[in-house]
Amino acid sequence: MLKPPDFSDEALWKQRFRTPKILWAQLAAAEPQRGLVCTNASGVNQLYAWSVATQQLRQLTTHPEGKSRGQIAANGRYVFYLEDQQGNELGHYVRVPFAGGKPQDLTPTLPPYASTSLSEARSGRLLGLIAADATGFQLYLLDQTSDDQLAPPRLLWRSPALCGGLTFSADGTVVVVATTERTGTRAFSLLAWETASGKLICELYEDDTSFSPIGFSPLAGDQRLLVTSDRSGFNRPVLWQPASGAVVELPLADVPGELDVWDWSADGSQLLLCAVQQACYRLLTYSFVTQQAQPLHQPQGTFGSGQFTASGEVLVTFSNADQPFHLLALQPKTQETRTVLAAGSAPPGRPWRSVTFPSLDGVAIQAWLALPDSEPPFPTILHAHGGPTSVTTEVFAPGCQVWLDHGFAWLSVNYRGSTTFGREFERAIWGQLGHLEVEDLVAARHWLVAQGLAQTDAIFLTGGSYGGYLTLQTLGKYPDLWAGGMADVAIADWFLMYEDQAETMRGTQRSLFGGTPQEKPEAHRAASPITYAEQVTAPILVIQGRHDTRCPARQMQVYEAKLRSLGKAIDVHWFDAGHVMGHNEQNLRDQETRLRFVYQVLQQPQR
Known part of the structure; x- marks a missing residue:
């Protein structure tokens, strides 16, 4: 039974959004009595110095939009993170003392860059980072003395292809990077260099196999590197010796x-x-x-x-x-x-259970189902995770439980492209984004209806990032199946995306499509929700970040203008941050906006 929307400050769903949680924790490799924790205890995701002996946390960052990524130095004396502007994920890596203090720029001579790869040798003698800008991906090394003095960054290697997975041997004599330069797809090979000479010593590459570096042995002089390989169809660990090129299966x-x-x-x-x-x-x-x-x-x-x-x-x-x-x-x-x-x-929530159903072409699709405490059929929220190389697992999810509190069913689909279901399942979407994933979401709707769980005229799509993209894509390709859609920080036009996004994301886009929009125009056009704007019939709510460099603002502004020119119902809400909003109250306000949108749609006469 659908319940009236509860917008009171004491609502159970609001209490869940405000619940403090420990997002992640990391111990310093050579000083395990010191650690780094990310928590929303202040109401915003921030980094905290962690005294392991006393279990005390001390806040290090105070960014209004939150700071959710960082790492602690091997010796525990510093904490590293990317200093950006309003969450736009462009800037410079900095370090702050574990005891607190002002951030120190690690690369003051470099232009602003995007990066998700910073690493330090366990010995503490070397730092490394991959900086991505309009010229491509650059691997820089920073020599570090015993008293933590840093030399200027020295360029070791550059590539136009997507790079990541930076890791050092324990003594810092070898550095390894994952790159798509060989393949042009999302399959990675590994390159290893001597850090002192800059000499390339080995490459780990196999046709149709993707490798990812995990970490070297912690023992000085031991050059064994743990790597995952998807040769078998699933990611499995192997040991690689860059000096000899030997690979050993575990x-x-x-x-x-x-x-x-x-x-x-x-x-x-x-x-x-x-x-x-x-x-x-x-x-x-x-x-x-x-x-x-x-x-x-x-x-x-x-x-x-x-x-x-x-x-x-x-x-x-x-x-x-x-x-x-x-x-x-x-x-x-x-x-x-x-x-x-x-x-x-946190207030208790409704349980999840795993379900499986066939997609439109018969492939088995797994999803997580949660039902309210009443009798079906229910108005239903059909959720798509971000990524696409990610997966929904059973987790505390205030954004799910709020719908269950109000009498909605909720289903989160691990569509093709998701991880943990094998290489064939994950790679099925490469080169043809927005096709098989959409069919999987449509099949999920058919399954919900066939099971008698979903109210056919009250099924809403939702998701964030790539899930937001799939929401818009599905609303355009299968317009008559949905009561509405709610897309967060979404992709609407892959062509404009490529023009405006950070170089890290350009590299990701090229790897997923197998080329640039100019090289693969038909694939990009078929994958863009704006292509299907005329077919949209259901109302749309979009919540988008003004400073997002993953899914930039302009492409969404153009999509909104296109739909409005066609007389379509679309409402775009903007927030002043980037792609990730680690702010309890902002997340709560966004959820309230979604609730109001859905209830408003349900009160309107049926189309």
Whole structure:
């Protein structure tokens, strides 16, 4: 039964949005009594210095739009992050002392750049970053003395192709980068250099295989690098020796699904593994001595990150439908679990369950279903995650529970392009974006109706980033199936996107399409929601960031103007930040806008 919208300040859904949570935590590699935590305890995602012995957190950043990315130096004396303007993700890396203080620019002589790759050698003697600008991707190294003095950045390599995954050997003598220069697609090869001479020493490349660097052995002089390879059809860890080029498979064939390595124990004897199959998590440790993997005793839900402690415990961030992300310690020997850093107390929510249905072409699609406490059929929210190389897993989601509170059903679809379902599933969309994913969302609607769960005239699409894009694309390609759509920080025109976005995202776009808009015009046109503007019939709500460099403002302004010129119903709300808004109250206001939009649509006469 649909309930009246609750906009009161005490509403349960508002309490969930305001609940403090631990988004992630990181220990300093060589000083494990110091750590870095990201939490929204202040109401905005910020970085905090973490004293592990006392469990005290001290706020380091105060950015109005939030700061959700950063890392702590190996020696624990500094914290690094990208200093940008109003969340536009363009600027310079800076460091601030662990004790607090003014940010120091690491690269004052460079022009502003976009970057998601900063790394430090465990020895502390080298920093490295990949800076992306209009000229492409540049790999810079910064020598560092024992008293933390930094030399000016020196350019080691540049490429026009998408690059990332920067990592150093423990002693800093070797650096490895993942690049799509070989393939021109989303498949990566790896390049390794000697840092002192700048000599390229090895490349890891195989036809139709993508590699991703995880991390070198923590032992000085040990040049083994853990890498994931999707050769088997799923991402699996292998050991690569850049000096010799040798690749060694780990005996983990009996662990199903995607398998990632989260940490390497300080003595080099164990690995912390995260297996994900059909969007469900399983944690294990692997011993190089016994060559066996042992599962950890764990709660069921989603794990965001994990690492070993000096005492042998495993620290993990954890969440499920009822619990916000918080930091747990798992004890492999005793199977005990304890809370290290707690989240706030949140009102209970409705449970999720995994469902599977056939897409329009028969391919099996997994999704997460949650139902309100009443009888079907329900007005329904059909959700698409961002990415596309991401996945929805069971997690504390205020944006889901708000709809369940009001009597809506909710379904989040892991469409083709999602991770953890194998290489073929993930790569199916390459070169033809906005086609198979849309068919998967349409199939989800058909399944909901066939199951008697969804009210056919009250099904709404929603999603953010790539999910926002799929919302607009589906509304245009299958216009008669939807009551409306809500798109956050979305893509509307891939041509204008390419002109205005940061170089990191241009590289991503080229890799997904197999070329630029000029090289692949038909694919870009078919993938752009603006192409189908005339077909749109359902009302649209868009919430977009003015300073977004991933999904820039101009392409959405043009889309809005096009729909208005055609007499279509579209309402665009702008916020003063970039692509990611880590602000509790802003997120709450945006959700209130969505609620008002949906209830307004449901009160209108049927088309």
